[in-house]
Amino acid sequence: DHWAQYISLTGVSRTTMQEQSFSMxxxxxxxxxxxxxxxxxxxxxxRYKIIP
Structure with a gap:
């Protein structure tokens, strides 16, 4: 999974991950x-026949 690879490579902290999860x-x-x-x-x- 690309997201897990990104987390492991960048060393994102758990707090930042929680903030990103909330943002997502x-x-x-x-x-x-x-x-x-x-x-x-x-x-x-x-309904109003605007789209044929």
Missing amino acids: EKLQVEFDQLFLRAVLHVLKAK
Whole structure:
């Protein structure tokens, strides 16, 4: 796994890893919300016949 190799090579501390994990969780939540909004826009556009 590339992430494990990066951690072992750079010597990232556990605290930094926890901070990065938290950042990755926040990023995943942001991406999920963006994806949901995009899907809802597409469905709304189809309902109003904007998309053929």
